[in-house]
Amino acid sequence: MKMVRTAILSLGFIVLLSSMTSCAGPNAAKKPEAKVPEAASTPSTSSGQASAPQAKKPEIIQWVETETGKWMVHDTNRPLPPVVTPGEASCYDKVGTAPSDAIVLFDGNDASKWEGVKNPKAAFPWTVGEGYLETVKDAGFIRSKQKFGSCQLHIEFATPEKVMGSSQGRGNSGIFLMETYEVQVLDSYNNRTYADGQCGALYGRNVPLVNVCRKPGEWQTYDVLFHRPTFKDGKVDRKVRFTIFQNGVLIQDNVELQGGTNWIGQHALTDYVPHGDKGSLSLQDHGNPVKFRNIWVRELKD
Numbered sequence: 001m002k003m004v005r006t007a008i009l010s011l012g013f014i015v016l017l018s019s020m021t022s023c024a025g026p027n028a029a030k031k032p033e034a035k036v037p038e039a040a041s042t043p044s045t046s047s048g049q050a051s052a053p054q055a056k057k058p059e060i061i062q063w064v065e066t067e068t069g070k071w072m073v074h075d076t077n078r079p080l081p082p083v084v085t086p087g088e089a090s091c092y093d094k095v096g097t098a099p100s101d102a103i104v105l106f107d108g109n110d111a112s113k114w115e116g117v118k119n120p121k122a123a124f125p126w127t128v129g130e131g132y133l134e135t136v137k138d139a140g141f142i143r144s145k146q147k148f149g150s151c152q153l154h155i156e157f158a159t160p161e162k163v164m165g166s167s168q169g170r171g172n173s174g175i176f177l178m179e180t181y182e183v184q185v186l187d188s189y190n191n192r193t194y195a196d197g198q199c200g201a202l203y204g205r206n207v208p209l210v211n212v213c214r215k216p217g218e219w220q221t222y223d224v225l226f227h228r229p230t231f232k233d234g235k236v237d238r239k240v241r242f243t244i245f246q247n248g249v250l251i252q253d254n255v256e257l258q259g260g261t262n263w264i265g266q267h268a269l270t271d272y273v274p275h276g277d278k279g280s281l282s283l284q285d286h287g288n289p290v291k292f293r294n295i296w297v298r299e300l301k302d
């Protein structure tokens with residue numbers, strides 16, 4: 001009997017030692033086996049007999065307050081967002097199309113949604129070419145007849161294929177949200193200029209994260225998310241925010257504009273000047289021939 005008890009104790013010690021060795025040994029770093037979810041396992045005792053079922057945990061229900069009401073998380077009654085049919089992306093030699101809910105400002109042959117800023121009643125002052133608008137030297141800015149506040153903007157541009165000039169004199173134009181806040185257009189392909197004035201800059205304010213310009217003459221895209229400013233008591237209350245992708249690459253990341261982008265001297269800029277809730281989209285004549293196409297806007301809530 002004593003021998004039997006000694007054998008059992010020895011066996012227990014070996015099992016214990018073996019299990020400790022296993023935890024501290026090379027297998028310790030081994031990925032633990034996935035736990036079987038409690039609900040899927042069969043409760044049993046060491047003798048293999050079924051045990052009493054465990055008490056069910058109370059269901060957690062969380063609610064969210066939204067513009068459309070109060071809803072449970074994953075509530076199937078919560079209203080779905082509108083369905084939008086996406087447009088087609090442009091490629092090198094084929095212009096894309098706008099999504100179904102966009103306001104198309106120019107799709108290739110109709111400039112009727114635009115006017116000259118110098119003389120809005122006069123004939124449209126820029127060239128309407130085969131699928132594009134092109135700046136005309138000294139014709140001045142053009143602007144959309146429709147006005148916008150916060151919006152998503154898609155616009156494509158091409159600086160002249162034949163390289164002329166340098167620095168700010170090479171393929172210069174600009175896209176002005178609310179006729180005020182400029183996203184610079186410039187031929188910045190192997191063309192050095194000051195960083196806060198190169199292509200993709202928020203002029204004089206924010207340098208783009210990278211220079212992702214295509215070669216002169218090639219079509220390029222800007223996708224812009226713009227949140228308008230608000231004003232209170234003659235001062236800016238909420239500043240402009242810009243996020244911009246150029247040719248699909250992020251170049252301005254939720255940037256808060258610290259003031260205006262208008263030129264008043266080589267090393268000076270304007271401050272915010274109060275204006276209305278909506279303004280035209282305008283395109284700059286800087287004396288260089290620059291083309292634009294596939295321009296569309298989706299209005300956003302503030």
Ligand code: MG
Nearest residue numbers: 172173174185
């Ligand atoms: Mg410019």
